[in-house]
Amino acid sequence: MPTDIVVDAMGSDKAPEPEVRGAVLAARQYDVRVHLVGPEDRLRPILRQALRGQRLPVFIVPASEWITMDDKAAQAVRSKRDSTMRVGLKMVREGRAAGFFTGGNTGAAMATAKMVLGMLSGVDRPALATILPTIKGVPSLLLDVGANVDCDPDNLVQFAVMGYMYAKNVLKIHNPKVGLLSIGEEDLKGNSLTRDTLPLLRALTSINFTGNVEGRDLFNGHTDVAVCDGFVGNVALKSIEGTAQLLSASLRESLKSTVTSQVGALLSRKAFAEFKKRLDYSEYGGAVLLGVRGVCIIGHGSSNEKAIMNGIRVAAEFAQAEVNSGIESSLRSS
Amino acid sequence: MPTDIVVDAMGSDKAPEPEVRGAVLAARQYDVRVHLVGPEDRLRPILRQALRGQRLPVFIVPASEWITMDDKAAQAVRSKRDSTMRVGLKMVREGRAAGFFTGGNTGAAMATAKMVLGMLSGVDRPALATILPTIKGVPSLLLDVGANVDCDPDNLVQFAVMGYMYAKNVLKIHNPKVGLLSIGEEDLKGNSLTRDTLPLLRALTSINFTGNVEGRDLFNGHTDVAVCDGFVGNVALKSIEGTAQLLSASLRESLKSTVTSQVGALLSRKAFAEFKKRLDYSEYGGAVLLGVRGVCIIGHGSSNEKAIMNGIRVAAEFAQAEVNSGIESSLRSS
Incomplete structure (x- = not known):
């Protein structure tokens, strides 16, 4: 069964092109369904072009706002309530996706993941x-x-x-x-x-x-x-x-x-x-955020489509490995 | 006027050969007089060979003990009272040399320098x-x-x-x-x-x-x-x-x-x-120990004769620049 991975389509420095193309590459190579979160009108034409008529499980999830590299993390997380990061991570929390990838603002991604997903039991602080x-x-x-x-x-x-x-x-x-x-x-x-x-x-x-x-x-x-x-x-x-x-x-x-x-x-x-x-x-x-209740991978801002594709693959591998339950049971027994 | 630099002849991994040859190289190239501290019977034949009959200001200062890389620093500093490091640094304290170089145990060198030279006024801790x-x-x-x-x-x-x-x-x-x-x-x-x-x-x-x-x-x-x-x-x-x-x-x-x-x-x-x-x-x-009342350069254990020569040069440059008085007056005024 394919793994559902949600991607912040507005994260990287050159977003959304690398995200859309990386999603298509991942859907072509791996057993994944990719959900691109972002402004539909900007993503749709790029996706159509990248797909070149091929039918692949790449979907668009609308979000009207996104956090930039220049945004102050704490403030942006509070004020941008319909951000791609928040919408994407909510899908993970609600079980509609198994993992999340962003090439965006690391501080904002960590703060949003902590807030939306919460922490694993026994873990006080996440680690990158x-x-x-x-x-x-x-x-x-x-x-x-x-x-x-x-x-x-x-x-x-x-x-x-x-x-x-x-x-x-x-x-x-x-x-x-x-x-x-x-x-x-x-x-x-x-x-x-x-x-x-x-x-x-x-x-x-x-x-x-x-x-x-x-x-x-x-x-x-x-x-x-x-x-x-x-x-x-x-x-x-x-x-x-x-x-x-x-x-x-x-x-x-x-x-x-x-x-x-x-x-x-x-x-x-x-x-x-x-x-x-x-x-x-x-x-x-990219880097892996460990300790939150879900799968969150944070790539470099300079991520190209190959890096995005790899980030999606890593998110799927992480989700399939069920690391988080192992962390919780280990910490319970220690 | 030449600068007097004292060298721990038993510091580096392959001591005393690199120290003796490095001292000769330095005396040949720079305006320095080099004092090699160590067991005279071991140093003398190597020095004679390295000099090849040339008259250069390289001298031997006898010391019967030395601290190895395997020695625990604190213990060795206390117990080996006639160590090459202590004898060499005493020459700096007494004004008989302007600077000290060792390729030996970093912990022991720092502890000995602190003990023998003392700290500059206004400095609580040395820094490497x-x-x-x-x-x-x-x-x-x-x-x-x-x-x-x-x-x-x-x-x-x-x-x-x-x-x-x-x-x-x-x-x-x-x-x-x-x-x-x-x-x-x-x-x-x-x-x-x-x-x-x-x-x-x-x-x-x-x-x-x-x-x-x-x-x-x-x-x-x-x-x-x-x-x-x-x-x-x-x-x-x-x-x-x-x-x-x-x-x-x-x-x-x-x-x-x-x-x-x-x-x-x-x-x-x-x-x-x-x-x-x-x-x-x-x-x-090598690295420079700053904050002690004197000049102390600590090279890599793997120092070869060229590294020793450069260490002696750096010690002489440090001594001539009178950095320490500048540090004291800066800290006094701050």
């Missing part, structure tokens, strides 16, 4: 989880990357359980290793938050907790899930993105500097294309 | 500052990267003053821009520590504070100095290192994957060499 590539080829999961900046040990314990369940059931990693992001492997290394959290995590029997991990372990396969507060995770994520941008720019410049290199660059073009693909966040479809 | 490459070519400074994990707003204010003075006087950046590392540019973005710190930094007249900055600003030239607590900075630094390792490995693998790419790789070898050089921390000679 992002997938990182590793040297070993399997992805790793970093959370929280910005949903909650000031966390207490209980929040981090809940994040650990949520990350473990997601890595196991959606990323299909067998008994994923969960680490606490710190500044050294020894138990005594860390700040007051991580030192207070460590014994709680060690006492958990429902996950495979391995101890403290460091920033570099995000990429070398030593850990499958790294847990931290949203401030630390967000700083780390943006530092990672900055490093990748610097390295790409440096490499490009170095390659330009000699004639031989220019020839070399031409010949190794295929290799670079593959290299870029590895770093391409759009392959993973 | 590291230099990062940027897209624009000028370096940026990130501090603290691990000296103090739990900080209060006053600590961060002091770090900001120290970073500004170092960037201005040693990195020679004109009126360097100082930012507070956070998760968004707006004043309200951040955690409780950064939100409490921001107004204090805005009130400082002795530095060029520009507001919140993000992880990616470390590399794009939007800021010259980024200030954070040691936990956040250490996680960011290790995430950056992990990203660079991942990207290098991915690129190598991508290049191996096709015959054309192999040819391309051969031809663009020179470009890669330059690319790697850009990312090479050893160019910058």
Whole structure:
């Protein structure tokens, strides 16, 4: 049976084109029915063109308002009562869709999801989880990357359980290793938050907790899930993105500097294309909001149609894996 | 007049060879006199060989003990009373040397420096500052990267003053821009520590504070100095290192994957060499411990002779710039 996924058609920087085309791509490739939320008069012609006469399960759900990247999240969530985000997430709450995807304002998406969907039982705060590539080829999961900046040990314990369940059931990693992001492997290394959290995590029997991990372990396969507060995770994520941008720019410049290199660059073009693909966040479809009562995926504002298609696929995989019931029963037993 | 720099000859992973050869390189290139601290019987033959009969101002200062990477910092600092670090830093305290360099145990070096040198007046805690490459070519400074994990707003204010003075006087950046590392540019973005710190930094007249900055600003030239607590900075630094390792490995693998790419790789070898050089921390000679009453540079354990040579150069530049008096007078007036 196809999975119903609802998409905020007005989320990304270039909305609604990438959303509509991504929805059509997803409906063509995966066993999904896609509901595009937005102004019908703008979506209809783009959808008609994208479908090229093909019959595919892509539908339009009208909404008259949308939240922009410039909107202040808290204010927009309150004032725009017919926003694409709110209309879309209500469909998830009412069981008319199994998951929601947006490429829009992250703060607004998190706030709307929290308000409309509510929290899973046993979870105090949601966490935004992002997938990182590793040297070993399997992805790793970093959370929280910005949903909650000031966390207490209980929040981090809940994040650990949520990350473990997601890595196991959606990323299909067998008994994923969960680490606490710190500044050294020894138990005594860390700040007051991580030192207070460590014994709680060690006492958990429902996950495979391995101890403290460091920033570099995000990429070398030593850990499958790294847990931290949203401030630390967000700083780390943006530092990672900055490093990748610097390295790409440096490499490009170095390659330009000699004639031989220019020839070399031409010949190794295929290799670079593959290299870029590895770093391409759009392959993973965006960040996952864990802890809310439903499925909510938040993509980059720069999402193109392929990223939207992947986001829809990830939302469907998340919904089918029934991660949320696993999180609730794990937290109940801990 | 040459600057006297004292070097822990037993610090790096492959000590004492890189230290001795690096000292000779530095004495040959720069206006410095280098004092190598360590067991005379081990250092003497290596020094004789490295000098190849040349007369250079490189001297041996005997010390019978040294702290290893496996030593627990606090314990080693207490128990090894004739350690190379302690003997070397005492020479700085007594005015017999203008600066100290070690490629050894960072925790032990920081603790010994704090104990032997004491703190600058107006500084409560030292900060470890590291230099990062940027897209624009000028370096940026990130501090603290691990000296103090739990900080209060006053600590961060002091770090900001120290970073500004170092960037201005040693990195020679004109009126360097100082930012507070956070998760968004707006004043309200951040955690409780950064939100409490921001107004204090805005009130400082002795530095060029520009507001919140993000992880990616470390590399794009939007800021010259980024200030954070040691936990956040250490996680960011290790995430950056992990990203660079991942990207290098991915690129190598991508290049191996096709015959054309192999040819391309051969031809663009020179470009890669330059690319790697850009990312090479050893160019910058290590991290700088700011806030202690003296000059202390802490290099990577993997430092080779070139990194040691650069570390000695940086120590001499730091000593000549008289950063510390600037920090004290700035903090007095704020």
